[in-house]
Amino acid sequence: MRTLFCLLLTAMTLLGASRAQAQQPPAAVADSAAVQAVPPALGTATDVIVRINGDELPARVLGVTPQVVRYLPLPATGAPPIAPDTLQLAVADVFMIRYANGTRGLFRSAKGFASEVSSLVGLSAAQRYELGQQDSRRYYQPAKGVFWGTFASTAAAGPAGLVVGSAVAFSSPSHFGLKAPAPVLLQDPDYYKGYYRQAKSRKAGKAVLGVGLGAASLMLVLAVVSSTMLSGSFLNMY
The missing domain is CATH 2.30.30 (SH3 type barrels.)
Structure with a gap:
């Protein structure tokens, strides 16, 4: 009788353990394909x-x-x-x-920079300013959109295009678009002032040219249309 009771107790213990194991969630298995799809980190250092x-x-x-x-x-x-x-x-x-x-x-090399900066050595503030203007006339080129943008806006929108042209003309050129022969020269205040003002003046000139030609094109189109309409009206009278 005692032996039968021990066997029954052992069977109940094993049954409870198997149920507890069955209720535990399966261990997560890493998907190798998903892990390989993530690129290696570049790190925080830049x-x-x-x-x-x-x-x-x-x-x-x-x-x-x-x-x-x-x-x-x-x-x-x-x-x-x-x-x-x-x-x-x-x-x-x-x-x-x-x-x-x-x-x-x-x-x-430092020698190369010395040769670039040497062009300013011994020059007065006015001379460095003038040199900046000369280099700006030679090297600075306004973006093509300055001319074509003002031309198209004026030719298409008429007086409203003057607003766009004025905004472009009075906007300052980008520092990274100055394109000096040696960027280190722009660190001199007098040279930079001369280079920058000449670049701004040249950009404004391109914008004004675009506005002028756009207005002339618009007037020409209006004249042709008016002439055509008047000719048609004259022929209809006879």
Whole structure:
């Protein structure tokens, strides 16, 4: 009798253990395909490529050869986690690389910069201002949209296009679009003032030219239309 009771108790214990094990959720198994789909992280450290024209390009530099700089562009904010393509930039267009660890790689020699800055040595403020104007006349080119935008808006909208033309004419040129022969020269206040004012004047001239030609085109079209309508009315009278 005692033996039968022990066997019954053992059977009930084993049955309870099997039920508890059956109720436990299965262990999560990592999907290898899903893990492989996530690109490797670029890390929080960011290098900065400084170009000759003064533009700064945040990136992760992979390597530098005598001809090109290979880098990974930083993903845009909110973009899906897709591994970026490796890009490259000609070394001739690179001034310096500021690495995330604090070191810097200079691609243009101090001798080259000395020769560029030497053009200002010994010049008065007025002479540096005049040199800035001369270089601006030679190197600065307003964007094509300055002329064509004012031309199209005036030709299509008439007087309303004058508002667009005025806004473009009085807007300041972008600092990165000045295109000085040596960006380091723009650090001199007098040179920069002369270069900037001449660039702004040239941009305004392009805008005024676009407005003038747009208005002339509009007047020509209106004259042709009026002449055609008058000719038709005259013929209908006879």
